Amino acid sequence: MNFHDLFVEPFTFEFMRRGLLSAVLLSLSGGLLGCILVLRRLALMGDALSHSLLPGVALAYAFFGPSTLALFVGALLAGLLTATGSALLSRLTRVKEDAAFGSLFIIFFALGVAVVSTLRSRIDLMHFLFGNILGVSGTDLQLAGLVSATTLAVFVVFYRPILLETFDPIFLRATGGRGGLVHIGILCLTVLNLIAALQAMGIVLSLGLFLLPAVTAYLWCDRLSRMLLLSVLLALAGSVLGILASYHLGLASGASIVLSLGVFFLFSAAFSPRYGFGALVLQKLRAGKGVLHDAGQP
Amino acid sequence: MTVRYGARLALDDLSTSIPCGTSTAIVGPNGAGKSTLLRAILGWHSIENGGDIRIGDAHAHHQLPRLAYLPQRHAVDWDFPITVRAVVAQGRYPALLPWQRFRASDHAAIDRALDELGIVDLADRQIRMLSGGQQQRVFLARALAQGADIFLLDEPFTGLDLFATEELTHILRSWVAQGRTVLAAVHDLPLARAHFTHALLLNTRLVAAGPIATVLTEANINTAFRGGRCVHDNPLRRVSTTQFPE
Numbered sequence: 001m002n003f004h005d006l007f008v009e010p011f012t013f014e015f016m017r018r019g020l021l022s023a024v025l026l027s028l029s030g031g032l033l034g035c036i037l038v039l040r041r042l043a044l045m046g047d048a049l050s051h052s053l054l055p056g057v058a059l060a061y062a063f064f065g066p067s068t069l070a071l072f073v074g075a076l077l078a079g080l081l082t083a084t085g086s087a088l089l090s091r092l093t094r095v096k097e098d099a100a101f102g103s104l105f106i107i108f109f110a111l112g113v114a115v116v117s118t119l120r121s122r123i124d125l126m127h128f129l130f131g132n133i134l135g136v137s138g139t140d141l142q143l144a145g146l147v148s149a150t151t152l153a154v155f156v157v158f159y160r161p162i163l164l165e166t167f168d169p170i171f172l173r174a175t176g177g178r179g180g181l182v183h184i185g186i187l188c189l190t191v192l193n194l195i196a197a198l199q200a201m202g203i204v205l206s207l208g209l210f211l212l213p214a215v216t217a218y219l220w221c222d223r224l225s226r227m228l229l230l231s232v233l234l235a236l237a238g239s240v241l242g243i244l245a246s247y248h249l250g251l252a253s254g255a256s257i258v259l260s261l262g263v264f265f266l267f268s269a270a271f272s273p274r275y276g277f278g279a280l281v282l283q284k285l286r287a288g289k290g291v292l293h294d295a296g297q298p
Numbered sequence: 299m300t301v302r303y304g305a306r307l308a309l310d311d312l313s314t315s316i317p318c319g320t321s322t323a324i325v326g327p328n329g330a331g332k333s334t335l336l337r338a339i340l341g342w343h344s345i346e347n348g349g350d351i352r353i354g355d356a357h358a359h360h361q362l363p364r365l366a367y368l369p370q371r372h373a374v375d376w377d378f379p380i381t382v383r384a385v386v387a388q389g390r391y392p393a394l395l396p397w398q399r400f401r402a403s404d405h406a407a408i409d410r411a412l413d414e415l416g417i418v419d420l421a422d423r424q425i426r427m428l429s430g431g432q433q434q435r436v437f438l439a440r441a442l443a444q445g446a447d448i449f450l451l452d453e454p455f456t457g458l459d460l461f462a463t464e465e466l467t468h469i470l471r472s473w474v475a476q477g478r479t480v481l482a483a484v485h486d487l488p489l490a491r492a493h494f495t496h497a498l499l500l501n502t503r504l505v506a507a508g509p510i511a512t513v514l515t516e517a518n519i520n521t522a523f524r525g526g527r528c529v530h531d532n533p534l535r536r537v538s539t540t541q542f543p544e
Contacts, residue, residue, distance in 0.1 A: 164391065170337070174340040
């Protein structure tokens, strides 16, 4: 098998080019957004949010068929409903924010699965949950391009407020910044990106494209600007590798992208020179101490 | 002013005036509203019935551009991928539009702030790679770069060792000598007595305010610490700041 067979031949197919383009567009924005989610410790919340999109998508599909616009609106409504619903629950009842989010998203997810189960075939459920790169349409690509460009533009223009809201929200508000607006903006961008990634990656896996490059970059960088850049590059590399692997090995595209990114992450967790556990082990061995005994102590 | 967290009253009908060019320690038992007062001055909490907190001759609300706030140590994510210089540079953000480039004067302000606090050599370090005292100075430098001359510090001595505490009190004293105003939440009464000119004694409501010696009397302290729901064994005993996190 030569270079042509490995890297060129797959992209002679229209659907592969579309899949690649969609993954590249979403890597650009998802890599950035993932960093903010990781640094703000919203990784699990993003995961919950992505699951809660399912009923919106399923209902839209049941009524309007595979129309990108309908899926988009349905998912957006479901996402907003979960976010505002859990905010209200935590404020009006004794239930704390994480539990409110956790409960609401699982209800939404179950509702989505219930709706999908009334649809004609099981294929639909698989498609929603895990994506299908064959299904990326021209409209999906336009949506991905629009979302990606919007996210990039927001990050370029509002880099400083986003940095402050992530690092020191009290300082941002104390100096007259609109912290609440930044926070809501980040959540909206997350929902938009999740929706745009739906076709190729599916509901369950799309967040992997955002989070994994970000945590990997977090293990290597000491400056936010470099972390953002590395995260985007890793997302791009993972997407290309994953799509190639899915073609040659016959794997589901979303899964193989997430797995490629997973390899990057696990490698970094082991071998990052400053923040990996390999570095910790070396340091402890040199100091002549047990590793597990006091791992985690600063 | 009055501030509530849900049904709980955090600050009850508080009005006071803080003289310029002094250092004021906000003291009181845990839950007395020390941090709440600082954040309320910054407009972080929604305030009922307006209230009247004056700093110098103006209402605190009108002093916002002159105010700088230092977060509690544990409120900062020290693993954040950011360098000392980048934190200090944040002090210039409020003066610029979000997308506006730094001007020469902004860079100069950052350099001056780094220099005044003696952390020029540390400028490219990630903030975890510093001692507690150095970390404190990074945020003091950010406040200076902001061009502020009224400094609100939330428990600045918590978690500092003896040497760093001394260093910080030295910096704060020299700032007051230069005419700057310092307002700090402090839970260590002997420390407040030794290094601050004025005090504000709280227990959700204002117990006493004024020059330190007239505020921290036995009677006032008894009222603040034993009168409310917070009971301490002996508030005057010297407690190590490291063992007594808020």
